[in-house]
Amino acid sequence: MIRDILKNKMALSGLLIITMLILVALLAPVLAPHDPYEQLLEKALMAPCWDYPFGTDEYGRCVLSRIIFGTQTALFIGLSVTVVSAFVGVGIGLTAGFYGGRFDEFLMRIVDVFLAFPGLILALVVAGLLGPGLPNVIFALALVGWMGYARVVRGAVLAEKEKEFVETARSLGASDGYIIFLHLLPNIISPVIVMASIGIGQAILGAAALSFLGIGVQPPTAMWGLMLSYGKDYLQSAPYLTIFPGVIIMVTVLAFNFLGDGLRDVCDPRYGKVIEE
Amino acid sequence: MKSKKLYLVAIILMGMFLVGGCSVNGSTASKDQILDVAIGTDINTWDITKFPEGDARFVWSQIYETLVRLDADLNMVPGLAESWESQENGKVWIFKLRQDVKFHDGTPLTAEAVKYSYGDRAYVTMAKTLQFENIEVIDDYTVKFTCPKPMPLPTYMTHIAWPVVSPTSVSATGEFIKPIGTGPFKYNSYTKGQEVVLDKNEEYWGDEVKLSQVIFKIIPDSSTRIMALTSGDVDMSLKIPESDVAQLQADKDITVNRKLSTFTDFLQFNTAKAPFDDVSVRKAVANAIDTEGIVKNALNDVGVAAQGRAYSPVMMYSAKDLPLYSQNQATAKSLLAAAGWKDNNGDKILEKDGQPLKVVLLVGQSWSPRELKISEICQAQLKEIGFDVEVQQVEAAAFSEIEKAGNFDMLMRTGYYVWGPYPHHVKVHFSKNYASHYNNPAYDQLVQEGESTTDDAKKAEIYGNLQKMILEEVPAFYLLHEEKIVATRNNVQGYEISAEDPWLELRGVYLK
Numbered sequence: 001m002i003r004d005i006l007k008n009k010m011a012l013s014g015l016l017i018i019t020m021l022i023l024v025a026l027l028a029p030v031l032a033p034h035d036p037y038e039q040l041l042e043k044a045l046m047a048p049c050w051d052y053p054f055g056t057d058e059y060g061r062c063v064l065s066r067i068i069f070g071t072q073t074a075l076f077i078g079l080s081v082t083v084v085s086a087f088v089g090v091g092i093g094l095t096a097g098f099y100g101g102r103f104d105e106f107l108m109r110i111v112d113v114f115l116a117f118p119g120l121i122l123a124l125v126v127a128g129l130l131g132p133g134l135p136n137v138i139f140a141l142a143l144v145g146w147m148g149y150a151r152v153v154r155g156a157v158l159a160e161k162e163k164e165f166v167e168t169a170r171s172l173g174a175s176d177g178y179i180i181f182l183h184l185l186p187n188i189i190s191p192v193i194v195m196a197s198i199g200i201g202q203a204i205l206g207a208a209a210l211s212f213l214g215i216g217v218q219p220p221t222a223m224w225g226l227m228l229s230y231g232k233d234y235l236q237s238a239p240y241l242t243i244f245p246g247v248i249i250m251v252t253v254l255a256f257n258f259l260g261d262g263l264r265d266v267c268d269p270r271y272g273k274v275i276e277e
Numbered sequence: 278m279k280s281k282k283l284y285l286v287a288i289i290l291m292g293m294f295l296v297g298g299c300s301v302n303g304s305t306a307s308k309d310q311i312l313d314v315a316i317g318t319d320i321n322t323w324d325i326t327k328f329p330e331g332d333a334r335f336v337w338s339q340i341y342e343t344l345v346r347l348d349a350d351l352n353m354v355p356g357l358a359e360s361w362e363s364q365e366n367g368k369v370w371i372f373k374l375r376q377d378v379k380f381h382d383g384t385p386l387t388a389e390a391v392k393y394s395y396g397d398r399a400y401v402t403m404a405k406t407l408q409f410e411n412i413e414v415i416d417d418y419t420v421k422f423t424c425p426k427p428m429p430l431p432t433y434m435t436h437i438a439w440p441v442v443s444p445t446s447v448s449a450t451g452e453f454i455k456p457i458g459t460g461p462f463k464y465n466s467y468t469k470g471q472e473v474v475l476d477k478n479e480e481y482w483g484d485e486v487k488l489s490q491v492i493f494k495i496i497p498d499s500s501t502r503i504m505a506l507t508s509g510d511v512d513m514s515l516k517i518p519e520s521d522v523a524q525l526q527a528d529k530d531i532t533v534n535r536k537l538s539t540f541t542d543f544l545q546f547n548t549a550k551a552p553f554d555d556v557s558v559r560k561a562v563a564n565a566i567d568t569e570g571i572v573k574n575a576l577n578d579v580g581v582a583a584q585g586r587a588y589s590p591v592m593m594y595s596a597k598d599l600p601l602y603s604q605n606q607a608t609a610k611s612l613l614a615a616a617g618w619k620d621n622n623g624d625k626i627l628e629k630d631g632q633p634l635k636v637v638l639l640v641g642q643s644w645s646p647r648e649l650k651i652s653e654i655c656q657a658q659l660k661e662i663g664f665d666v667e668v669q670q671v672e673a674a675a676f677s678e679i680e681k682a683g684n685f686d687m688l689m690r691t692g693y694y695v696w697g698p699y700p701h702h703v704k705v706h707f708s709k710n711y712a713s714h715y716n717n718p719a720y721d722q723l724v725q726e727g728e729s730t731t732d733d734a735k736k737a738e739i740y741g742n743l744q745k746m747i748l749e750e751v752p753a754f755y756l757l758h759e760e761k762i763v764a765t766r767n768n769v770q771g772y773e774i775s776a777e778d779p780w781l782e783l784r785g786v787y788l789k
Contacts, residue, residue: 041574
């Protein structure tokens, strides 16, 4: 499996970029040339130069340092949103698919209700109601992100639970929990991993959109979406305030999408066989 | 073949969009004298029952007029009232109206209309900013106001938020129909959140209005407003951010009109609760914030650093030689230390009695984008002396709710309680004002004396003392005096910027 990933160029490039981003996030205090929160008003709105490779913002803060520290925020939000929504979604999908019947029907109608809302709008409302703060943003984005997992997992469970190994386990006296977690979960986990890796990118994008609209993470926190939002007032006079955060958001989201697409190809049973034939 | 058909469809669709986009605004005004003006906020009310927020007042100043006017340099001149005189030491005021003024619906301006405009329906009396014992119609063109105590009434009568309106703007059942005033332009149409169209008032009492139509376009985003101006979509833009002034001044097609206005930005403290119930903590804030640096670096030298001074130099009785503040972090830190605030756990945030020095700074969204920016600078500069400031930006309604509930430590405000050059602003810290959050009997007494005395020298002395008291007691820390900025394209002629904010003088304006 790992060898397959390394052979897949898309997945590999995604993985490389993500590894770099993680390193940047971990080493942010070492890598950042300046304090990302220190305002030096007399150095406000400096164009990129040797000291400030990405320039300075309207408060005289180093844009590069803020992007580096923003990596921490972005990855944290992306990971936690995905973990929470995958956890909830997989849990609901597993139980709904396994037990079926009215229980399944009930849970799936809840999923339908949530799917009927336009995702970002719902997140906007929830984050707006809850007020500012990182946990609220994570909650809002997780709230609109779990349905996909539930749907996919339920579908996979419906197919898997009819197979002989489940019958066998049951005839040997295995409990429901044992079957769900030790037999079904490992067999349906690969689409979840694919969804999750794309989901991280989407969550980062969603968080950027929310903070661009001024909802969620509050200044002066270093965050890419917030930097875009502040930079847009200087689009003509200081375009580097929006270009660099924009590029880093794009690269990050692309990296997770590449990894997700690559993983999907690798997990596909038909993958590679076509070439061998 | 198929692709050709697609092209055809695409071309037809594009044509439809073009035609749709060019639809002419209903009226038959001659095309060449239509002025497009970009403003930043929507019109929250057309009726005098509410206070017009933000940029609504720029639009009101075209439709409505006041009894007393201010010229470009803030001198009181006759408006709808030809003359006025006081009796009983300023307790009674008699205004003589112009006799040649008609409202937009053709009804004449009479004393009855004035009485109606300052009656029970009007916001200004509901909010108890103005209270009258009696408004008496002496004849068609003479009206007599009796105040509960002596006060400089004409200085109140310049505020565009409290204009003279026609009683016919309300139906017999008391429902508001449309704005009917006496101003140089009359209401044509309004699309919520989009635009306001005003037509020339052909029967205006003053010099003939040169523009045939004014269209106010509501563009909340400042960079979009600037792009609309540079691309020629609008001829004039209000609310240009200070940081964009230099760039627009370099543009050959654009003139940037600037003038020091009556507005001052300030941080108001909630002295009803800790930590700002302690004057040392308030003084520490005053010493920690570098207002000169803010104006110089963050606002590109547009505006004047207030350094704690409560009124702009253009205001009446603005005192000279005041003991102003300059940033001094050492003084700020020692003030806090003397007040008992120390950093015991090494997190760079001070504590006292186990409570961290954590404060909430509330910012509204109605007047200027610079307010948020300055709040964040204050946040960073206060952090350096050990404050943990949380900046909360909320819309106007939430702002007043939080203010009433008292769940804040500092408020960021601009031009609050300021209209015209008279220092009505001192009443912000008057303890009976609901927006006060400060209680000092000595201050209250000075405010009342200043309002009721008629001797000009004595007024100057009292208002001078009030300004000194504000610097010593710091019920609010004053940050900077605003420069009003109106950018016009060079085809706009005859515009003279006035120091009064928010007021837009379009009477002499024409397009080349």
